[in-house]
Amino acid sequence: MNATAPAAIEVIGLTKRYAQGKPAVDSIHLRIASGSYCCLLGPSGCGKSTTLRLIAGHESASDGDILLENRNITDLPAAERGTAMMFQSFALFPHLSALDNVAFSLKMKGVGKAERHAKAKDLLERVAMGHLADRKPTELSGGQQQRVALARALITQPRVLLLDEPLSALDPFLRIQMRAELRRWQKELGLTFIHVTHSQEEAMALADTMVVMNHGVIEQVGSPHEVYNRPASEFVARFMGGHNVIETPEGKVGVRTDHLQVLPADQAVPDAPHTKMALITDVEYQGTYVLLGLQNPGTSVTASTTAEISVMLSESTFAARPYAVGETVQLRWAPEAAHPLPH
Numbered sequence: 001m002n003a004t005a006p007a008a009i010e011v012i013g014l015t016k017r018y019a020q021g022k023p024a025v026d027s028i029h030l031r032i033a034s035g036s037y038c039c040l041l042g043p044s045g046c047g048k049s050t051t052l053r054l055i056a057g058h059e060s061a062s063d064g065d066i067l068l069e070n071r072n073i074t075d076l077p078a079a080e081r082g083t084a085m086m087f088q089s090f091a092l093f094p095h096l097s098a099l100d101n102v103a104f105s106l107k108m109k110g111v112g113k114a115e116r117h118a119k120a121k122d123l124l125e126r127v128a129m130g131h132l133a134d135r136k137p138t139e140l141s142g143g144q145q146q147r148v149a150l151a152r153a154l155i156t157q158p159r160v161l162l163l164d165e166p167l168s169a170l171d172p173f174l175r176i177q178m179r180a181e182l183r184r185w186q187k188e189l190g191l192t193f194i195h196v197t198h199s200q201e202e203a204m205a206l207a208d209t210m211v212v213m214n215h216g217v218i219e220q221v222g223s224p225h226e227v228y229n230r231p232a233s234e235f236v237a238r239f240m241g242g243h244n245v246i247e248t249p250e251g252k253v254g255v256r257t258d259h260l261q262v263l264p265a266d267q268a269v270p271d272a273p274h275t276k277m278a279l280i281t282d283v284e285y286q287g288t289y290v291l292l293g294l295q296n297p298g299t300s301v302t303a304s305t306t307a308e309i310s311v312m313l314s315e316s317t318f319a320a321r322p323y324a325v326g327e328t329v330q331l332r333w334a335p336e337a338a339h340p341l342p343h
């Protein structure tokens with residue numbers, strides 16, 4: 001992001017300490033472009049939800065600042081920040097109609113019934129749910145519930161919508177449908193979305209900007225393409241999947257599983273640069289491709305051995321020269337396919 005472009009959210013040295021020891025969020029710096037879809041991603045315990053709660057005002061910062069459109073909101077109450085939160089599986093009140101769910105926060109603010117219902121109706125119309133305003137959540141499909149939850153979050157007119165694992169409780173089929181819908185709403189509304197997920201696939205599908213966190217710090221910020229193709233660290237390469245971390249004389253490099261070529265042992269060029277000998281320990285048929293699992297030669301393979309290296313071969317490449325478990329092969333990669341991994 002251009003350093004001078006307006007940021008919807010800017011986080012400066014943000015830190016959260018719950019107890020002694022390493023902070024849950026450790027002095028992070030981040031700028032999230034206005035009108036973008038940002039995914040905070042990382043393994044369990046990395047600090048992504050804490051970061052979101054700090055931005056929402058559901059946690060107080062131990063140190064650092066949070067700016068929303070250049071306004072310092074670090075110490076403001078949640079309701080005065082200009083953010084709204086959408087929770088896991090939408091968290092609608094089961095006993096309230098769609099309309100009352102959407103109007104709820106205005107009721108809490110003491111807004112009169114006619115006014116809050118008119119505003120809620122307006123928003124339900126906007127998300128194509130006006131005709132179902134009287135239904136209870138259990139009478140709505142997952143997609144319809146998501147739209148009600150979105151309307152409920154939008155009623156406070158937030159500048160930034162915060163989404164905490166909104167899709168994680170849904171079955172896989174619905175999750176894919178719902179994420180496409182979230183993406184469409186974000187573009188249509190032109191709002192900034194910050195979405196926490198532990199799913200690499202979800203973040204890749206949704207994000208303009210991915211923020212990969214680990215142990216309370218940011219490992220990498222970039223577009224899905226940048227993060228996937230140029231992982232900045234060994235952690236990111238391993239966490240994103242689809243990569244091998246290979247020791248070379250120049251240090252560790254990351255190489256995508258589909259960027260490794262396999263040569264049968266009788267075609268191997270001994271000690272050539274950008275090559276490695278390996279023993280095939282698994283062959284998995286996956287439909288459009290075949291996944292080979294490999295170990296360093298000489299490793300004794302047991303049922304619990306996990307592959308050190310994975311290679312994805314297209315079905316046709318594998319059909320032209322099938323490989324078998326126990327075969328020793330040479331792996332080869334183009335120098336430009338290998339990315340140095342500093343740590």
Ligand SMILES: Nc1ncnc2c1ncn2[C@@H]1O[C@H](COP(=O)(O)OP(=O)(O)OP(=O)(O)O)[C@@H](O)[C@H]1O
Pocket residue numbers: 018019024042043044045046047048049050051198
């Ligand atoms: N209220 C709390 N009190 C004490 N420690 C906490 C609290 N909330 C979170 N933590 C700790 O802070 C760290 C970061 O937690 P956080 O919930 O932000 O991680 P996360 O990446 O969102 O994980 P998950 O995907 O499991 O929700 C963890 O070590 C967690 O145990």
